Amino acid sequence: MEATMNGRKGISVNWEGSAICRPMIVVKPERISELIDIINNEKKYPTPVRAVGFQHSMTRCAVADGGTIVDMRNFDRILEFGQRHVRVQAGIRIHDLVKALDNRGLQLCACPEFGDISAGSVACTSNRYISSQGILGQLSSTVVGMKLVTPLGTKLNLTAKQPDMLNIMRSSFGLLGILYEVTFAVRDKIGFVVERRQMDIDDLSLAMAGLKSDGTGVRLTLYPFSGKAQLETRRSVKLGTETRQWIPTLRAWGWNCWVPFVAQLLKRLIPSSRLRGKQLDILLFQAQKTFARLFPDRTTEMSAVCLPSSRLPKWGRCTYTTWAFPADDFSILAEKYVAFCRQYEREHRFRCDLPTKAVLVPKDPASLLSYAADGDVYTLDVFCSGGKGWEDFLIDLNQFCSANGGVPLLNQTKLLSQRQAVMGLGRKLVTFKRLRRTVDRQNRLSNTFYQPLVG
Ligand SMILES: Cc1cc2nc3c(=O)[nH]c(=O)nc-3n(C[C@H](O)[C@H](O)[C@H](O)COP(=O)(O)OP(=O)(O)OC[C@H]3O[C@@H](n4cnc5c(N)ncnc54)[C@H](O)[C@@H]3O)c2cc1C
Structure with a gap:
């Protein structure tokens, strides 16, 4: 086992x-016995212990100040391909898994668009992806088995025969154990077709009222300052030639x-946020419209939109926060959000x-803390290049979202309060x-991010 740095x-x-974050130690285990040792040996591996992919x-959910970071990336093998499942080690990159399945004519039952993430993290946290017929909005909900080391240092093997336990573990955020193996449900490859419509935000309610509730996926792009929007619908189809x-x-x-990169570049070139914000809004909306007109999509394979990684310099990256809202009233919420x-x-x-x-996520009670447990929701994904004023904005945004019936994604909503x-x-x-509290009396796996939220 490799220990890469000291605190x-x-x-x-x-x-x-x-x-x-300033951990006391970062370890990169290769064996399950080493994971057990990490949990059991508090002197050598101080609390909190946080597994990371x-x-x-975008939040501080993976920090372990003064504690132990367990880098899971040596657990990167695919262990078993089945007709309807794939069993992998928890540190494997989702992009690598998507490609390996693709070569066998298979795919995951959700459609991640950023693949530089680990199987272990998406199996036990809240995530949101555009859905379509036969494709779910959360990868964690497609998990049908997992193996983990509990906070007591014991191994636990969960299968589809323990649905209640799986339900809890799919939103356990690394607090009830470190996952070292995950089994995902898989399916034969299908494709999707997309339709895009650009409009004034004022016309969005009417356009959304006309959407079919037949499993069609929906993604909205809102430009609050130029009053424009794009409505994108996605249907699953058989793959043709x-x-x-x-x-x-x-x-x-x-x-x-590139969009975040351009935003950061403009920030340097046009320091006035008022001017820059408006210009960028108009530029991006026009670019989106032109691209959609010049290059209409044909049938797309889901693997084509799973990006391997972003090699942009740190200064060229963006940030976001996420909330979820009942789908029925979302067009009203969108209006209020623009006004806010x-x-x-x-x-x-x-x-x-x-x-x-904003992405439509169909009703999904597959995990205890699912943000879509009670019905269809739209996630509201607020993107920004960050910088001065962003954190203050988040505080007011959280108040707005909470007051309007929003449900947070514990690992993806920034600056969330316990209330x-x-x-x-x-x-x-x-x-x-x-x-x-029952499972982890010593708070071995809890960190400063989750402690205020889940006690
Ligand atoms: C450019 C970009 C685009 C993104 N797009 C999306 C998107 O479209 N939809 C979406 O939902 N998210 C998106 N994200 C967020 C990201 O996909 C998720 O946060 C994802 O979970 C991060 O994976 P990771 O391996 O880096 O996890 P980490 O950040 O390393 O960890 C995430 C959490 O999982 C826990 N964890 C990790 N491994 C384990 C394990 N083996 N056992 C137990 N707990 C573990 C960690 O402790 C932490 O709490 C995006 C992020 C970026 C940078």
Whole structure:
């Protein structure tokens, strides 16, 4: 087992650079026996113990100040391909898994668009992806088995025969154990077709009212300051020969890498946030519209939109926070959100300089703390290049979201307060808290991020 740094020198930083942490030790185990030793030997591996994958979370959920970071990336093998499942080690990169399945004519039952993330992290945290017929909005909900080392240092093997335990573990956030193996449900490859419509935000309610509830996926792009929106619908289809993969790949690269990069570049060139925000809004909306017109998608393979990694310099990256809202009233919520952004801008001279996205996630009670447990939701994904004013904005945004019935994603909602977490997740959070305290009396796996939220 490799120990890579000690607390005096070492710091560990997440993708966007916001979660700086000073662990006492970072270890990279290769065997399960080493994982057990890490949990049992508190002297050598101080509390808190946090398993991490690629540290691509935007929040501080993977920090372990003064404690132990367990880098799981040596657990990177695919152990078994089945007709309807794949069993992998928890540190494998999802992009590598997607490609390996693709070569066998198979795919995951969710469609991640950023693949530089580990199987272990997505199996036990809240995530959100665009769904379509036969494709879920959360990867964690497609987990049908997992193996872990509990906070007591014992091994636990969960299969589909223990649905209640799996339900709890799918949203356990690394607090009830370190996952070393995950089994995902898989399916034969299908493709999707996309339709895009650009419109004024004022026309969004009407357009959304006309959406079919037949499993069609929906993604919205909102430009609060230019009053524009794009409505994108996605239908699953059988894969034919007429596929063209480079356009969706290019589009995914554009949104995940180049758009944030351009936002950061503009920030340096045009320091005035008012001017810059408006210009970028208009520029991006026009670019999105032109791209959609010039390059209409044909049938797309899901693997084409799973990006391997973002090699952009740290200064060119963006950040985001996420909440979820009942789908029925989402067009009203979107109106209120636009008004909130404009008012905030007037009062504080701060605006998010990237468009906001929203993704429809169908009802999904597969995990205890699922944000979509009670019905279909839209996630509200607020993107920004960050910097001065962003954290203050988040505080007001959280109040707005919480007051409007928002449900947080515990690992993806930034600067969340305990009250807001309880308001959003209700009794289920209390149940989880009790369970966590029973399973981990010594608080071996809890860190400063989760402690205030889940006790
Ligand atoms: C460019 C970009 C695009 C993104 N797009 C999306 C998106 O479309 N949808 C979405 O939902 N998210 C998205 N994300 C967020 C990211 O996908 C998730 O946060 C993901 O879980 C990060 O994976 P990771 O391996 O880096 O996990 P980490 O950040 O390393 O860890 C995440 C959490 O999981 C825990 N954990 C990790 N491994 C284990 C394990 N083996 N056992 C127990 N607990 C563990 C950690 O302690 C931590 O709490 C994006 C991030 C970036 C940078």
